[in-house]
Amino acid sequence: MTTLPESAPAFIDVEEARQRLADHGYLSDDRLATTVFLQTRLDKPVLLEGPAGVGKTQLAKSLAEATGRRLLRLQCYEGQDETKALYEWDYGKQLLYTQILREKLGSIVEDAVDLNESIERIAKQDSVFFSERFLAARPLLEAIDSDEPVVLLIDEVDRADEALEAVLLELLSEFQISIPEIGTISAKHLPYVVLTSNNTRDLSAALKRRCLHLFLDYPDAERELEIIRSKDTGLSEALAGRLVEIVRDLRTLDLRKAPSISETIDWARTLAVLGVEELTSDVLSSTLNVVVKYERDLKKALDAIPRMVDPNATVPDGLHGHGHGHGHGHGHGHDTLEPRDDSGDVDGKAVRLAKDSPGRHDDGYYGGEGGTKPTPKSVPAGQGSRSFSARKRPV
Ligand SMILES: Nc1ncnc2c1ncn2[C@@H]1O[C@H](COP(=O)(O)OP(=O)(O)O)[C@@H](O)[C@H]1O
Ligand SMILES: [Mg+2]
Incomplete structure (x- = not known):
């Protein structure tokens, strides 16, 4: 076995963590950079919860690149048993x-x-x-048994059954795995563990307690623009800024699946390829399918776009229901359109629960980046609030 020197601290301070992630294409705010820095110092797993497409998975990938560690990934799915994980x-x-x-x-x-x-x-x-x-090691054992330090990504843990969640507990607190026939295998090097959840169900308190917890929501306009800029989409700065505003407006519509950062990036690339010079209602409407992928959502968005482009546009009565006042203060007022709690923070959970509906986990919404996909199934509309007790155990 190679005895590697216990690696020097990954990051000197929060600012260095932020900078090194940025060097590898991941733009983080202070909260996120602080969490990552603390994870590397406290040897605690990080649990990122938030809607799809806000950069949870990407953080683990970028952390691996920034620290020169190999990335091991466990993609969770319903019915997955421990033989596929451990x-x-x-x-x-x-x-x-x-x-x-x-x-x-x-x-x-x-x-x-x-x-x-x-x-x-x-x-x-x-x-x-x-x-x-x-012994055929699966990602969790591989991470513990690895001769060199790794980043372990446990992706979309909310899709796994609670039985698997329980299996994770030993690993997350002790960084060890017990195998009855062999004994306990302890980590040669503590992995940086990143768990992600799209928040479709509550995770156990025991799991949360073991992790540094961070809720990732859609970024503010400035950071989203910065992310778009960093992707070299080819769209001019002015149009990209305008596009970000439009996407933020779309997120305030009660869509089944709100557009995420990756969709803003795709939209920017699409518009650049088309050589668009102005974001007119027509241009946006004809390319809307890049960001809005449910028929019902498309209708809603198409109805709303004229007024997003021009707050004074007249829209036939009846199309917007309670949308009156949507355009007031346009240009600076987007933030106020998002549901907020008393403290003025965006109430991300309320937003998601409001949008939760059958089929939320159809393939494709999670980027399709590897991992085993469960067969799409229909689930009750109250899926977002389902609890452990309501979940079916695999047989
Ligand atoms: N902070 C960020 N910096 C750079 N790119 C980002 C950031 N957040 C999201 N992205 C982009 O959005 C895409 C989708 O992110 P992803 O990590 O797959 O979302 P999630 O896992 O939250 O569903 C990424 O591939 C990346 O291109
Ligand atoms: Mg993901």
Whole structure:
């Protein structure tokens, strides 16, 4: 085993963490940079909760790049069992070995007097076959057992069943995994663990307690523009700024799936490729399918766009329901359109719950970046508030 020097602190301070992430294309605000810095100092996992497409998964990827660590990823899904997350016994290899060693095994039981004794003798060889040699490590064990320090991404943990969540607890607090046949395997190097959740169900208090918790919401206009700028979309600064405003307006509509940062980026690229020079209602409407992907949402957005482009545009009565006043103070007033709690903070959970509806987890909304996808299924409309007790256990 290589004995690597215990790595020097990943980051000197919060500002360096922010800078190094930025160097690798990830723009973080103070809160996020502080959390990442603390994670590397306190050896605590980070749990990022928030809507899809706000940069949760990307943070883990960028953290790996910024710290020069390998990224290991466990994509969670419903019905996933621990053999896919922790380890399983390599049955094929065990079988192969017993085939090859048939004669040797035969000699062990050769002079046994009866079946019972034969079984006893074979059983004594158990430890040979249930040893590390026959262990097939899955991402969690791989992260613990890795010879070099890694970043472990446990992605969309809210999709996993609570049984798997329980399995995670030992790992997250002790950085070790117990295997009954072998014993406890402790981390050679503490991994930086990033868990993400799209917040479709509450995670257990035990899990949260073990993590530095951060809620990631859509960024403010300035940072979103900065992110768009950093992606070299080809869209002019002025148009990108305007586009960000439009997307922020779209997020205030009660859409089933609000456009995320990745969709703003896609939209900017689309408009740049089309050589658009002005964000007119027509241009936006004809490219809206880049950001809005449900039929119902498309209708709503198409209705709202003329007034987003020009607050004084006349819209036929009945199209906007309670939308009166939407255009007042346009240009500076976008923030006030988002649901807020008493403190004036954006109430992200309320926003999401309000939008939660069947089919929320259809493929594609999560970027399709690897991992096993569950079959889309229909779920009750109250999915956002479902609790552990209401969840079905896999059989
Ligand atoms: N802070 C950020 N800095 C740079 N790019 C970002 C940031 N947040 C989001 N993005 C972009 O948005 C995309 C979607 O982010 P992702 O991490 O997949 O979202 P989530 O995991 O929250 O659903 C990323 O691939 C990245 O291009
Ligand atoms: Mg993600």
